[in-house]
Amino acid sequence: MPMLFKFWFRRFRRVSRNRHMRRITVAGLIVLGAIALNAACFYFFEKAVKAELTVWDSVWLSFTTITTVGYGDLAASTVGGRVATMVLLYGVGLATFPYVITQIVDTTVERNNDRRRGLIDCRDLVESHIIIVNYPSELRVASIIEQLSSDVVTAHRPIVILANGVEELSFNRSDVYFVRGAPLEEESWQRANIERAYAVLILAPEAEEHVADAITASTISLIETLHPNIRTIAECTSIQHLAIFRSFHCDAVIPTNNIAAKVLAQEVRDRGLALAVRELLTDAEGSELYSEAIEIDGINFGELQSLLLQLKAEVILVGILRNSEHIINPSLDLQIHRSDRLILIGNRRSDWEQIHKQLLSVKQPA
Numbered sequence: 001m002p003m004l005f006k007f008w009f010r011r012f013r014r015v016s017r018n019r020h021m022r023r024i025t026v027a028g029l030i031v032l033g034a035i036a037l038n039a040a041c042f043y044f045f046e047k048a049v050k051a052e053l054t055v056w057d058s059v060w061l062s063f064t065t066i067t068t069v070g071y072g073d074l075a076a077s078t079v080g081g082r083v084a085t086m087v088l089l090y091g092v093g094l095a096t097f098p099y100v101i102t103q104i105v106d107t108t109v110e111r112n113n114d115r116r117r118g119l120i121d122c123r124d125l126v127e128s129h130i131i132i133v134n135y136p137s138e139l140r141v142a143s144i145i146e147q148l149s150s151d152v153v154t155a156h157r158p159i160v161i162l163a164n165g166v167e168e169l170s171f172n173r174s175d176v177y178f179v180r181g182a183p184l185e186e187e188s189w190q191r192a193n194i195e196r197a198y199a200v201l202i203l204a205p206e207a208e209e210h211v212a213d214a215i216t217a218s219t220i221s222l223i224e225t226l227h228p229n230i231r232t233i234a235e236c237t238s239i240q241h242l243a244i245f246r247s248f249h250c251d252a253v254i255p256t257n258n259i260a261a262k263v264l265a266q267e268v269r270d271r272g273l274a275l276a277v278r279e280l281l282t283d284a285e286g287s288e289l290y291s292e293a294i295e296i297d298g299i300n301f302g303e304l305q306s307l308l309l310q311l312k313a314e315v316i317l318v319g320i321l322r323n324s325e326h327i328i329n330p331s332l333d334l335q336i337h338r339s340d341r342l343i344l345i346g347n348r349r350s351d352w353e354q355i356h357k358q359l360l361s362v363k364q365p366a
Contacts, residue, residue: 027103
């Protein structure tokens with residue numbers, strides 16, 4: 001309960017700083033006050049000549065009059081009722097109501113502009129989201145967003161782009177937010193709602209390779225201070241700079257340039273291999289490479305492979321992830337731990353849930 005109160009109090013305080021919201025609030029209270037006061041006056045003066053009149057009738061008349069609808073089903077017939085209607089509804093209400101509508105429109109337009117230009121605060125907008133840091137190019141960022149949106153694990157998560165080198169986003173998606181700010185400034189991360197984020201993906205900034213990786217390392221250091229337990233994935237421009245990241249807590253450092261160079265060179269030697277890599281690592285039609293949890297103890301790698309063959313499961317077991325380390329094509333007698341994640345190649349990630357149930361039914365956990 002205290003957390004809920006704190007959330008709404010923080011939200012109210014932030015909204016109250018907006019000049020349009022302050023104007024809407026004041027004008028809205030004036031309109032509501034005019035409706036309530038006129039309803040009371042109308043009921044007081046008109047009840048004597050309209051015995052069937054109810055409080056709801058009085059409110060109905062006040063609301064339809066102030067919104068200029070005026071159905072004509074009710075009207076003031078006494079002097080007091082007419083004076084109250086002229087002063088409160090025609091004088092105060094009709095002068096204030098259009099102003100409220102105008103301010104609402106202005107606020108909506110301003111918020112849309114602020115969101116496109118990265119001037120928003122995401123603390124009350126998103127949670128369990130993915131933060132993409134830096135904006136090297138529109139095509140690259142859009143491709144990453146498309147990959148995240150097409151995966152069943154991350155498709156439901158909002159995305160916040162934190163970058164300082166772009167004035168506004170050129171694409172418009174309801175699940176993508178933009179925070180314009182320096183990644184090395186704490187205030188930028190607060191606006192990106194780092195405290196409630198699911199993961200951070202740091203792209204290499206536009207700079208010379210050694211400078212770019214140093215900036216990325218500094219960004220990771222700041223993230224460690226703000227949210228030590230968040231999952232962090234960073235791009236490294238060269239495998240030779242991996243040593244820079246060893247003293248920081250980073251779940252994965254990916255030397256994208258070296259990976260691309262390896263695929264290009266491998267295609268020269270092994271024709272068609274690049275197509276296979278593209279299929280596995282993109283949302284292209286066909287198989288994909290992914291990892292899944294396993295809740296089975298007392299079984300080794302070879303036995304697990306045999307079970308998958310017996311079940312005619314349409315997946316290929318290629319390795320395991322254990323304590324942030326990967327083991328590709330391990331020995332068949334390697335024991336599987338309950339905390340391991342299996343590295344798999346399959347047609348659909350969603351197939352694994354059914355396969356896992358079949359494994360549990362054949363080989364119960366120890």
